[in-house]
Structure formats: C-alpha cells, structure tokens
Amino acid sequence: MTNLARILEGRAADRPQVPALHGDDGRSWTFQEVDRLAGGVATALRAEGVGAGDRVACYLTNGPEIVFFLFGAWKIGAVPVTVSSLYNAAELAESLAKTAPRLLLVDDRRPDVIADLLAGGVDADVRAVGGPVAGVPDLAWRQQVAVPAVDVADDAEACILSTGGTTGRPKSVSVTHGGTRASLQRLARVSTGSDAEGTAATDAKVNLIALPLFHSGGQHSLLFAFFVGRPAVVWERFGVDRLAELMDRFAFDNFFFLPTMVFDIVHADRDLPFAGVKSVLVAGQAISWPVRRAFEERYRVPILVNYGSTEAGHIAGWTGRDMKAGRWKPGSAGRVYPGVELEIRDGDGTALPTGAEGEVVVRSELTKGYVDDAEASRELVRDGWVHTGDMGYVDEDGVLFLVGRKRDMIKCGGFQVWPEEIEDELREHPLVRDVRVLGRPDDRLGEIPVALVVRAADDTVADDDLADRIVAFARDRLAHFKTPRRIEFVPALERSSTGKISRVAGEGHG
Template identity: 35%
Template sequence: MNAPGEHNLAVLAERAFERLGDYESLFFEGKWLTSAEIHERSVRVAGGLRAHGVRPGDRVVVLTSNTPEVFISYRAIWRAGAVATPVIFLQSPPELRHILSDSGATAAIISPELAGLFRGAADGLGITTFVIGENYAELEAGEPAGIEPRGDDDLAALLYTGGTTGRAKGVMLSHRGLWESGRGIDRATRTTTATRALLPLPLSHAYGLIVAIGEWHADRRHVFVLQRWFDPAGWVEMVAEHRLETSPVVPAMLPVLLAQPRGDRDLSSLQYFGSGGATLPPAVRVAAEKAFGVTVLQGYGCTESSGVVSTETMPEHRAGSVGKAAPHVEVRILDLAGKPVPAGEDGEICARGPGVMLGYWNDPELTAQTVRDGWLHTGDIGHLDEDGFLYVVDRLKDLIIRGGFNVFPRDVEDVLLEHPAVQLAACVGRPDAEHGEEVVAVVQLAPGQRVSGAELVEFTRARLARYKYPRQVTVLDAVPLTSVGKINRKAVRDLVRAGGGDES
C-alpha cells in the first residue's frame, strides 16, 4: 500500500496529537474534551465509515451546527480517504437538495435538529445518514482505522459557495491546499502569545475550517471554546469565564459585540481578533480595538483559494490592509486587459499557489474562466502598496457605475458606519433611466438609536463626492446577511428595487 502524501490532512492531525500530547483542548456546553478523546473517537469513526461502505474519494456531507463531532468527523473522513463536504446549516430545502444531488454524496453526518430538513431534501438520493446523538454511535463503534493513502493533490474537501448570485457551486480543495492554508493561519498566530480561543464561526465555512486545520500546525497547546452558533451574550460570558485571549470573527459580528452589554464581566484577557470573510470597515476596526483593548488582525481569502491569500501579523499590520501574501501564495494586481498594474493602483486581485482550487465541481467551463495559467481571478478589486501590503477595495461585480463614474459600495458603507447611530450598512446600485445606476443604501441602527434616512443622506453628502453619495438611505430592522455573516447584496438589491423598508 502506498504511503499517504506529505500533505495528507489525516497525517497532519495525527502528528499534532503525537507532538502535543493529551490535554483538555475543547470546551463545549459545559463539558471538556481532551485531545486524546477527540483523536481516539475520530479513529473509530473512520473505521465506522469504512464499515458502512464509504470508500476513498466518496463525498461525506457534514450538516451540523458547531459541535465537537464536527472536529471528530473531519478527521475521520480524511482518515478514511473520503472527501469532507461541509454544508452551512442555514439552507433552504431546494438549496440543500441541489448540494446533495450535485455532490453525489454517499453519506452524511447531521445534527438531530436538522434531520427533518435533511431527510426532506435527500429523499430518493440513497444517502446513508448518521445523526449525532442517535445512530452516529454506530460509527464510533467501528474498529480503529489506519490512514488511507491520499496524494497531495487528491480532493480533500468540496465546499459549496453561498449561492447569493446564483446556484451554489462546488469548490474542489486539495489536501495540500488546505494543509498550506492552515500553516498560513498558524504562522500568523505564532506572532502572538494567545493560545485560548473562542470559536463562534460556523466550522462548515472555509474560514472556520482553516482555523481548525491551523491548530494541527501549532507548536503550542491551543484551547478552543466552541459556540454551537454565534451568541453575543454567550460570547461575552465565555470570554470572561475562561479568560480567552482571541476569537476569529467576520466583520458583521463586531458591531453586534460592541453593542452587547458587558455588566461587570472582565474581558481584559483578550489580545486580538482575527477578522476575515469580508472587508472590515475602518470605523468598526477602530471602535473594536478601543472598546476591547485588542489588535484586530485582518486576513483575506476566498473559498477558491482554500480560505487564505494574505494575513496580518502582530509585527506587520497596517491600517486598512489585509496583510501580506501568505508564504505559499503569490499575489498580483491586473487591469481589465489582464496586465499588471503599478503599486498603489487598483485592479483585480489574482493569486497563485497550491491553495488555488482544483476547480469547480462538474463545471470545467467556469473553472477555465476563473483559473487562467494557474492564476485565480478572485473578482475582487484591490491594490498592493510599495511594501507588499494588500488592500481590498470591493467586489468587481458590486461596482456601481453612476453616470460614467465608478462608485465602490465600500466607500459609501464606511462613511455611513462613521455615524454613531449606524450598526450595519449596505450600498448597492439601483437601475436609473438618467444615470444608468443610482447609488442607494440600507442601514441597521444600533440598539436605542434613531436617525432618519434623509439625515443619513445629508451625512454622507457632506463627506463624499457628488457622484458617490446615496440618494436614498433606507432604515431596516435588520440588514440581510448570508449564513456566514456577509452582506447579502442580492437580497439588498431585491429589497431596494421592490421599495422595501422605511426611509423616514
């Protein structure tokens, strides 16, 4: 039998356990799990998967809220040589049906609260199903399994993009790509002394997945406190109770945490936040650093890059940037003609390296459009400065063209977030007969705050160029977000074009 590849994720996990030993490593809902317990359960689950017919290369769906079984299942799936297919738990039945059918999954591991949703969506597909707390025990009763050989470029994970602009696409990620991205995260965290982290992110998203893999590269014992899902009141409580030092977040979480009452809870143990998944408005970064006494380290990546392109570190961080390219990544900025642009000039962010996806599942045409000559075309606009720091400006597809002038939604959103009453903001273009597109925005106010849309229009008018400021700002009870906390621009566009919300 051939040996596993050098970057096999199951080998990485096993070596981490051998190197760091047994200790209390994961706290979840009142109970500690040791690293030995997690390792031994994963070895048995791998054997259980094999006994139930899962073969190397088979796709195994993981549809759960955050639980310890997510960590265990990922390890077991890779140990069995199968392909982890994480699915965000906030899916509609048609979206889930598409993912299950498109992936050709043979098995699934699900939370009991999602069993009804899953069974309805999976009807007739013949997927062997294991429910945590129910027949998942059958997997744990399996004989301990060794590591199935898989090459560095073999498929390790199939992640489906959010589908906010169309049907979700399966992104194929290799063992080496995820291995290298995990090492990129670990190298950034090594510039801090923090070892105790709160995980509120869905582990079924690329960002959460890479944070978990990063632990296996660590030279120190790391302790994780896991939230089933993001609970801001619980977040404050857990940080204080367990003296936690860091927490990976997406930008939309920070305004919610800033508004959360703390009472007499001591959060002074916090050292830094890792922020990724979307651009972080400067006003939110400044407010978070001041309120929590932390440094916010930003990173940048996308599912198609195995989650990591660039990271900030404690020694190297610069206001407004998302850090320098990770060691395994090359970054260049191209104009619309595909030619490199000088430092400081905006263009499309492109990345090359082992983290670039193997391709889109069952879609070679879209793969060829997105990855050209080994370079991933991210669809994001940004620039590099003279020192190699990367700055993300906006999504190319979100660009608003008003009367021939380019308007980046983020420029408008950053100004709106400077207003003390605004908690979240989203800017989009609305079709307009005179200007082609008109700049409009929606906002969500901080608790207890009141301000009218007209007042916010005047606020931005005084701070933005004439062609940039929004002609309409609509106050919403809640700005639409995706299941991973990003602004759902498709939903915002649909809303403003339908005239929803309150402009008063």
C-alpha cells in the first residue's frame, strides 16, 4: 500500500460515486472519475517512455488538472517535479537543470515563458496538456482508463518539491512514498483518532486546498483529504473575494491557511461567512499575535497551529481535542505528535534536557535530501535525523516552543536577538500595518536589528517622526539590545511564490 496513488484507488473503491474534486469554475469529478483520469495520464506517460523512477516536471497553472497528473505519475512509479507556475523562463530552466526530468508538462497560460525556454534549449521532452502551445506537441491524456498502481519501495522517491525558502535560493527536496504516508497517518491519528484510511463519512464536508499544489502544504492538504475520504476544492490562487464565493457555495467547516492569508482576511473590508467553520489551521510560518487575535475576535473561530516542514513532515500542533481538554498553551507550536522522535540539540549535536533551548531535530524517513545540493543534504539529514534549522525548546508536558530560525538569529553586541519577538511587539503599534526585522552588518556591534515597516493606510505622520515613535515604542517593551536601530518604510513586504514573507531584500528608506 506504499504507493501514494493507492490512497486515491482506495477512495475510488469505497466511495466511487462520491464527488472527490471540484474546480472553482463549477467543474467536478467523482473519486472513480479522478482515478480513471489519472489512469489516462499514466497511460499517456507510458506512451512517452516514462517509467518508474523517471521524473516528470509539471509547469502548470494551479487547478484540478494537476491532481490527475500527480496521481497519474504515481500510478506508474514516476516522480512529479512540481514547479511554481509563477516562475519565469530563467527560474524554470534553473529548476529543470537541478532536477533533470525526462518530461516537462506545460499548459497554455505562459506561452512567452515556454517560447523563451525552447529558444534557450531544454534537455527534457516537452508536452502540452491544457491547450495548444506553439512548438509543443500535445499529450493525449484525457481518456478514462483503469490503471492499477505499481508497487514501490517505502524509500522510493515520490515527489520533488521546492522549499520556497524565505532566505537564500529555494532548494529542491526529494520526499518518499513511505515517509509521506507515515506523515499523513500521524496527522490523521491526532485529528480523527485513527490512522486508518477512508474514515470520513461519505457526505463529509469539502476541504478547500488553499495552498498551491506545487507547495508541500498544498500537496499534503490534498493527500490528507483523500486519505480520510473528504472531497477537495482546488483553485488557481488565494483571493478574499473568491474565498467568500466558495464559502457560500460549499459551506466549509475548516480551513488550512498560511499566516499571510489570515492577514489578508483580517484586513479585508468585507466580512466573510465563517458561520459553521469550526477551526482554522495555520502553518508555513509563525502567525503574529495581533493578527491571530484580530481574526479570532472578528469571527469567533479558533486558530489552531501545525508545525512541520517540507523536509520533516508534521511534527507538532494543537487539535480541537487539545483545546477542549485545556491543554493549549499560548505562544507554543503545539504538542509533539505521538510517534514523532524529536530532540533539542546544541551546536555540537548533543541532545539537551527538557526546557533547554537549541535546534529542533527530528528522526524522519520523509526526505532523501536536496537533489541539487549534496553539501546541504549532508547538513540537513544526519544519521536519519532531519535538522530543521528552527530553534526552540520542549517543556515538561511535551509542548514545543519555537524562538526563531537558526540562520535568522541576529548577534547584536554578543546578544542573541530573534526577529520574530521584535516583530510581534512592533505589530502592536497602531500605525504599523506589518513589519519584518532583518539583521544588518554593523562595525561596532557585529549586527543590528533593522525593521522594514508597512505603514497603516490612514497614517499621515511624517516618516522621521513615525520612525522615532516606533523606536521609542520598542524601547518601552524590549531589552535595549533588541530595539531596532533603524526603521525603513516600505510599501509592501516581499513574498515568495508560496506567500511567505522574505527575510532578504526589501530596501526602503528611513
């Protein structure tokens, strides 16, 4: 049962006529139809000479069709390489060079990018799947065919995902069939009380896959919905107005959002129909307390958190059961999930005792490392333990608290400064709409914290005056070495293709 395609085959067997997949344009497919369309993809890929272990890159607009291509590739043991549809020709070429796919699938949404790619030369065969693309043959995949999934080993490569990192260049992460399935089982166990497949009622509510399917969060959301037996809605991209329309249509009872999505919902002029929504799960980055509080007060819906990563899978979080049992602790990443082996280690790799602060390290079979960076892979996975780069501690109740990213820590005058702590305080200022804190080189102190600030929309205070006010505000709430030494005002904070706010770039004026 290791092959991820067997998740879909299980639902096609136990609920064949139940709607499985919806587009935001009104189209829908049953579990049986999705499985057989995936079979059509599998048949077409085999006709192109693709077999087990071959990589198939997907440069496709986010939407329901990607579901067919993911499962179709998995059925024959091929490896999808999910490339952001927002990449330009140079970024696409770089991704292909890193991952060396046998086949590249494209649609008709970015013909300029495909033309530039072809003009520069590409090693992989290229096929169009969503409409005619100049100079690219079509892939005949739309027939419905029953194709059973092949057997694959637990450690067989299942997919290559981009980390979509917030610092540096994104890396291409290889994840396995067995590790992905184990991560899904852990999440199902804490969410539903059972790690068995198909536990949801056949009339269960639909899940919105809010994140793109080239993102690990989007793929895990889709796989988890099918694992428990829930239908899924896949859309092109997040937008508040589109979200409101889909909420009216499907009456969702839960959501999985990035913090940036919650931020946009909180700052939207319109009210969204959250009646009937039991909880919102947030992951991807830490959500600030002001944004969380504003959302919960406005909509009376609790925000739960799930901590994990593309490389390590689901690690810790809070569930509705935890909230009801009174286990929730403010400011934490959540309880370490049952079955997760986690240690807090110092810089020498020594495991630290309860309450001591160090790097979060997790034993995981999810990733095979980075396909494009052997040195980084050796740093990431050592003796089966994934080094997350997150700094934190575990308390006596097995609850994980995060203090920041190892690489984001600012060393100011010998003191450790965590950007997230400063950001949470500055967001409390009424004239600060959003903020990101960076470390900048300083001859005397080594590094100093600098705050990039997005001003409130109705703010008429002069820049210099507001900068002084913000620094004074920080001094009242933070130790002197944590206070930003400079404020730079920016119109917006730069975000990655997955919605994470970058910690590089973002120059403004101050």
